[in-house]
Amino acid sequence: MKLDSNLSIFKVGVGPSSSHTLGPMVAGNLFCQDVEPILDKVARIKIYLHGSLALTGIGHLSDKAIIWGLNGLIAQNLTRQIQDDFINKALKEHKLLLCGKKEIPFNYEQDIIFIDKNLPHHENGLIIQALDEHGIIILIKEYYSIGGGFVKSKEDMEQKTQTGTDDSSKLDIVCDNATNSLAICEKNNWNLATLSFEYEKQFNDEKYIRDYCLNIYDVMQDCYKNGCNPVEEYLPGSLHLRRRAKGLAERVRATTDPMGIIDFISLYAIAISEENASGARVVTAPTNGACAVIPAVMLYLKNHTIGFNDDQAVNFILTAMLIGSFYKRNASISGAEAGCQAEIGAASSMAAAAMATVLGASAHIACNAAEVAMEHHLGLTCDPVGGLVQIPCIERNAFGAIKAISAARMSMTRKSTPRVSLDDVIKTMYQTGKDMNSKYRETSLGGLAINTTSYC
Template structure:
């Protein structure tokens, strides 16, 4: 089972696959080290090498080796932690001993080799005093903060789920047979892992973290990190929208600008390394929060229960996409990130508004279908252009998809299963330079400042 709390994880920016995943992997490696270790070396491959510095993979590795975790590290403390490591070149291990690690020399970006399982690969090595290698571990960051260890068993704890499903056809069949909604099916499975109170509290925490990220993004201005010198726009956009609203002369189309502003606020926070929620990735972290904020601020049906239906329905759709295709830009391009997030948001929004299971599935299908083929080509290896605006458009398309699906009766020609499989095949056919490497598309056709 892929839980809602696997897909929605509170962490830091700028990338779930390049920041959150590597930090988790480095922390896991650190926890396995014996006292005899005196030096550590890390090698990054594929997309982690090509866009690692712009996406913060190097900083994440260092933080993980220092014992930090994405959900707990304070973004305001990161600069000091990294400065101290650069000065001491020493990692304190769990047992109290110390190991040498110089980020400038012991963190290697391998731009030539690819490891077999996934483009986002990391090799960790630990050495004894005589130079002998004590431990070697390979981890893969497979998108959304999920990490797999090479050679480790993928079998988890056996759980008896009331309603296991592997396809949207399975899911809709369960809904027909039981009378449950898609959110109801996902909730029943979540309750196999935790209590109803815990589910509700955790869903509310996710919503609160999303809204807090929007609020912070709307307050701050300045220039985003990196060589592009991209100005933060969300605060200015909000001021213009509020001024326009006071004149009573705003047009109906300005609702799109509100949604865009919410999404941009989140992704500007993500680009600065702020606290965000993977939804299902950091690169697409603005879409679901923007649609939720639109639901709260502009729709009369908003309630805590409706938000929980939204997130549970989105999680059910996200689990199907992750199971049967990918949510990793390095694996299938941005269709797997923004496309997946828009599909999840469309399904969640439709569910929150009372759509039937078939309408929810239709909303998810429409949103995903119209992101097929989207490449991941970040300029300068940064999650700024085209990533930030791409989230704004993904959020608006999600709302449009939900609205269109609810105008129908749920009957449609293309199923969600078919469009997910098409996304998987399209990602497999896509040239690697268009999959989060910054070696194709906008990344090479726009001059970096």
């Protein structure tokens, strides 16, 4: 197995969806790399969005994201103004600045084609073609957005290749699942944060790792602040949802209810999820749909417990990314592949282990917290109403955070021996997801997506 740094489990991305927005944008960037040597011959581009990307792509901005990616834009540098400028150029002036270098004609109706049928290797597949002036295809690439903003080529999928170091046996520390990670922790008397840090040091220096984690924490906190002070009153899209975080913040801060802590956790999650739903810059953690679970738990620790400082934030993120890597490597973090249990469930599981760790739990207890959090998300379907990452996604982030906190506390206070291991529940989640009818895997063809009619 090829192993790589886990830092990219957390990355600065653009909303509303990691698999349907960030992934197609990254695919556009990858195509730019491939097409650049023959750029002078390219006269036109055609894009085929398949499966879930076709069924819910417009609501998730997949069409716009691929336009941004083909224009050579990257997620970290996007602002609302840049996003609008390039979309206006494509839709009103009918031009694409391919790779940021060559202007070519673009016709949205003819050049982006939506096809419900899946490509062979994943529910989120797309094909990009470059054509010459005679309409002859001179380059064709097939990509798969596999969740969390990660994209693989057809060749990667067929060979099951992964980026990363060629030979994991050359690494001193190999932690590709919970079982072998716990063995390493036991041998060295490490907790999960220390194991994750020692693992990352095989790929990056200590300062880079710490700075990366702190930048992620900063962007999460900015996102919360922006979510409490939005420019627009309503979220974009057909649901016409009024943003709730600003009003909720005013009410929650005035409450004297002892259960008000629950409302604070909901506030943190709703504010960040609404930013994501608006198409703003967020941290993909491990996906955009589930981007608020982890920061909501971190904000709970920061604002409602004692001693949560920057060092603890780094340890929290290191632990969470290690748990997230187990899901990504051995199962899925894609709602289109395994339902919402793979997104909100995985985020809740990551947050539970991370919270337990920063509160002093051993690796065994933290893995149990991660297991408990996932166990009670098993079977959770993905059925976004209107194909938008709004209902049920925004509130679901709040519940994911609350369950994570509950799981961490339950594991830290238990005296009994857990019967289900973290690897067992990860395997179960993946099997359950694969057995799930495709109606419930980010197609908006079942569940709430078809039964919620009041907005039409």
